[in-house]
Amino acid sequence: MNKLNNSQGLKIPENYLVTPAYVFFLIHSMQVGVGILGFEKYLVEKAGFDAWVAVLIAGGILHVILWMIYRLLQNGGGDIVEIHKRIFGKYVGGFLSLLFCAYFTLLAFTVLITFIEVIKVWVFPGLHVWVFTFVLLLLVYYLVSGGFRVITGVCLISVIIGLPILLLKYFPVEAGHTMNIYPVISHSVPDILAATKNSILSFIGLEFLLIYYPFIKDPQKSKKWAHYGVFYTTMIYLISVLVTFVYYSEEQLKQVVWGTISAWKIVEFPFIERFEFVGIAMWLYVILPNICLGLWGATRIPKRVFKVKQKYMVILFCIALYFPAVLIDGRPMIDSVNNWSGQLGLYVLLYIPLLLILKTITDKVRKRT
């Protein structure tokens, strides 16, 4: 028997697995994070009010990438670490896997600092960041050390808690100008593609499938749920974009930093004057799985590469996240971190087709020998 053709690879005990339907929540909750609070601005800068087309194109591209990820993992023998090892060998493959680890950490870090910034600007200008970050990371540590199934649960909760916030979209639409979304495309194809790129930056998150794939029971059945998840995310982004387009004028939106939060301001109830407080508080649950899954993915890679205990890695990474998160300050810094992680995310997405090609070639070559 040829040992290399053995597609068994990594095997996770049954009691750590999740059912295929949960992939929907895993994919969706990881895609929706802090990006959706202010991504409209970056789209409008490139393609004006035609940017909704860009969101649809980006959604389509993501479906293709998701299909590629599944192709990659189907007989890859487990996760990205295993695939890297098989294609590039132990050392180069291990190094590439560690790059993924850095990328996942950066994602968790970006979400963390951006959300702290939101709290500082909108709710508590005098927030003691070191206390808040400490408490938040303690919670994250607790959840991540609970294992993958706990994180899946957090994802499920976050999607459910995020649902009522969608109802708030009614208020800005009511106050809005629907003629803004009259479908006349006045921007050139390069403009729309630039906006597509910008919207992909806020769509990233489905590449975590590369690392939690072995934890899915019956992975083939999860395919459709993953696609539903991406579709659902695209729809939510599309709705958000359309609502902000209706609510703001084009030039105005270019100057609004957090389009979605600013739109919550129009919501007014007799008992609460500033409804965005409620929105931001609820949003903590939406970003929690982002940080948890990010950290879990980041710590799982060293575990797989170096065979160390994940628990120690989680503690180490929490400490590593804590100090920069406390020290970083100011919009320009946070903006550039967001840009880096977005750019990196784009490269990761571009890397996936490349990896798929390489894998197909190596598989063919090995079969022949």
Added chain:
Amino acid sequence: MKKQWLFLMMVSVVLLNGCMPSRSVEENAIVQIVGYDVGEEERIQGTVSIPQYGKSEDKQAASELYLTVEADSTKDVEVEIQKQSSRPISIGKLAVTLYSKELAENDLADFIDVLSRDPRLSRNMFLGVVEGSSKDLIEGGYTQDETTSKHLQGLIENNTLYNFPSTSLHDFLYAYYAQGMDSFLPLLKKHETFVELSGVGFFKRGVLVAEIPDSAIFTFKMLKENFIKGMQEIPFEGGVIMMENIGSNVDYSLSGPTDNPQFDIKVKLKAEVNEMSGIKRDASPELAKEMEEKFAEFFNKEGKELISLFKEKGVDPLGLGNFAKTRRGDFDLTQWRDNYSELEVNVKVDVEITEYGIFS
């Protein structure tokens, strides 16, 4: 052992919340209205009114404290007022902001920037331009059982249900930043014992450049948005008729090439007539027909006048440019601005009288 620790943690999380320093409503100076005037030596004068919630049961009168300060900027006004206040200022419930006409004719751009930046301000806040001094208007003390801010807020809000077009901070900012659209604000005027909504002021960027009296507000609203209430007095054969709107629908359409477009504004108005004074004729279907024609003629004329005023002053409160931008891919703002004064706008109002009251 572990369970006990967990229990202790849970209990302390709940109980420690009580240790947060809290501040009750009476201990805050809640600013609900602020007015700005031109001060001395290029400074601005800010006036606020702070409702006094007494500890006694006496709820007869709403007492207010008026503070007026001179400052260099909007934020500076807050600082200066803080110096005069015995309690911390909180502006989260600010409901009305007023500017004196003198200030508005100068430029409001700096104020507007602060308004769009400050996360504490409600987007449903009302802005207004005061004919005269906003200090006098705030210190007027109009009703016994309402604070001035509640009174003015109610005044504007109520009027937006009738003749006045909808206005709020968000609407203002929307038009202020939009391409091919200019903003407008209500004009307020203080009389001896009351405040009146006396007209609409039109802005070009942050500068007040034109205004219309309250008799033309109905026509402006009719051209701007759909609405279901409001009244207009129309002269008819020597007398006047009160026309009550029960449903008005406006529709813009754009035709012709982009460099020389033509606008058609079609209004369908359903009306009810309840009062005719000084008209010596009996109600009949023929009279109704005549009235409908007369009304349409009246509104067409008024509408044309409004639009020629807008063109003359170079303002576009109806957002015709913005409309053209959404319909035409090759819309060019500078070209639009250059052509605006010669733009062809046709107003066509169609009036249908459906009701005459319950007495024939």
